[in-house]
Amino acid sequence: MNPAKGEVVLGGIKDYEQRFIQAKRILIVGCGTSWHAGLVGEYLLEDLARIPVEVEYASEFRYRNPIVNEDDIVIAISQSGETADTLAAIELAKSRGATIIGICNVVGSSIARVTHAGSYTHAGPEIGVASTKAFTAQVTVLTLMAMMIGQKRGMLTGSAFHRLVNELDGVPDKVQRVLASEPQIKYIADIYKNATNALYLGRGYSFPVALEGALKLKEISYIHAEGYPAAEMKHGPIALIDEAMPVFVIATKGASYEKVVSNIQEVKARKGKVIAIVTEGDRVVKDMADHCIEIPDIADQLVPLLSVIPMQLLSYHIAVMRGCNVDQPRNLAKSVTVE
Numbered sequence: 001m002n003p004a005k006g007e008v009v010l011g012g013i014k015d016y017e018q019r020f021i022q023a024k025r026i027l028i029v030g031c032g033t034s035w036h037a038g039l040v041g042e043y044l045l046e047d048l049a050r051i052p053v054e055v056e057y058a059s060e061f062r063y064r065n066p067i068v069n070e071d072d073i074v075i076a077i078s079q080s081g082e083t084a085d086t087l088a089a090i091e092l093a094k095s096r097g098a099t100i101i102g103i104c105n106v107v108g109s110s111i112a113r114v115t116h117a118g119s120y121t122h123a124g125p126e127i128g129v130a131s132t133k134a135f136t137a138q139v140t141v142l143t144l145m146a147m148m149i150g151q152k153r154g155m156l157t158g159s160a161f162h163r164l165v166n167e168l169d170g171v172p173d174k175v176q177r178v179l180a181s182e183p184q185i186k187y188i189a190d191i192y193k194n195a196t197n198a199l200y201l202g203r204g205y206s207f208p209v210a211l212e213g214a215l216k217l218k219e220i221s222y223i224h225a226e227g228y229p230a231a232e233m234k235h236g237p238i239a240l241i242d243e244a245m246p247v248f249v250i251a252t253k254g255a256s257y258e259k260v261v262s263n264i265q266e267v268k269a270r271k272g273k274v275i276a277i278v279t280e281g282d283r284v285v286k287d288m289a290d291h292c293i294e295i296p297d298i299a300d301q302l303v304p305l306l307s308v309i310p311m312q313l314l315s316y317h318i319a320v321m322r323g324c325n326v327d328q329p330r331n332l333a334k335s336v337t338v339e
Contacts, residue, residue, distance in 0.1 A: 039208035041142035048150035070097035081109020189317035206250035213311030
């Protein structure tokens with residue numbers, strides 16, 4: 001990405017740009033955190049490039065006789081590049097003529113070798129089992145991909161494109177500002193470290209982040225947690241809410257802000273404890289929530305890059321306080337290379 005020139009170039013897929021421009025559908029496959037990154041990718045590609053996208057668990061995709069056409073593009077996401085189910089999904093899609101694009105971290109990995117093209121995330125080794133920087137890197141690549149394709153297709157033009165380029169260029173500094181909230185996050189973690197259940201809510205771009213936040217809490221602290229689209233809370237999970245239930249809500253300024261505020265009011269009416277991720281300077285949610293963690297203002301499309309960090313830090317500190325092995329959670333492996 002070159003902010004000065006206002007351009008995005010992904011060398012690994014340059015030869016396949018025309019395929020993207022002409023694509024009638026994009027399928028994204030992955031597992032775990034990579035699947036959550038793929039969900040963010042769905043929002044990005046449909047929003048910025050206006051191409052229909054479907055996101056599939058690789059483990060389900062390979063067994064349900066999916067419809068895959070020769071003009072489809074399949075994006076396979078994996079930190080290790082060795083995920084068995086994702087590799088099997090790739091082989092199935094290739095056998096039906098689809099173009100396969102890989103997003104992985106490990107140079108020379110199996111997925112890098114069997115895909116037609118792709119992008120390395122170059123995040124460096126991630127030693128801990130629970131993916132953190134891998135998620136950020138995958139979402140960043142998907143953001144760049146959506147911006148590039150959107151521009152090439154004429155769906156993202158002029159000021160909107162340049163605004164996103166400049167905002168994305170400023171993300172590292174804003175990440176540092178989020179990390180400065182760690183003492184507050186540690187304080188909140190201490191309050192809720194003995195919870196037995198937790199609910200994570202988000203809308204739009206923040207829904208996949210809610211899923212990822214819940215997954216991290218489950219993975220490393222062994223507290224049961226569920227992520228939901230905020231509006232779906234009324235379709236079941238609201239029955240679980242009481243004074244012992246922490247509810248983590250991503251309530252940043254954006255298209256769905258008023259709706260999320262309404263969802264927070266519903267939680268508070270049932271005595272739930274609300275921990276909200278809000279945009280700096282927010283006053284409305286601060287008056288309702290039990291705790292607020294601020295993140296810098298940023299375009300809706302880039303909110304996941306910032307809002308996921310407090311979720312990860314909360315899970316980390318809760319796990320440490322509970323005496324859990326954060327790097328090697330029980331029953332989990334870094335690379336799932338078996339079915």
